[in-house]
Amino acid sequence: MSDDDVLSVRPGAGPAGGLLLRVRYRPGAAQRLATATGAHLGEQLAVLLESRVWSLARTQSPIGRGDSLTIGTSAMGADAERLVAQIRSRWPPR
DSSP: OOGGGEEEEEEEEOTTSOEEEEEEEOHHHHHHHHHHHHTTTTSEEEEEETTEEEEEEEOOSOSOSSSEEEEEOOOOHHHHHHHHHHHHHHSSOO
8 A cells, every 4th residue: 555545644542652543545445455465364564654664463354344444553752743743744635
């Protein structure tokens, strides 16, 4: 999935204080994401923002059956604030 697939990103705080991202994406992206993650069940999936890994999880089932997903990250404090500022400057696209 690329930036062009993303319709919106809403940041929030997770229970452990890390940054949560609710990502809404285009329908075509949902199908590609479900196909890709379904073909790699049990393998690790990395979420990159600014070319840095913020989340790493083992896929248990295909992702992308709906129109959005929630990603938990390790970003906290100043890192989280910087990422939120960048996200808000990018999405929604102008």
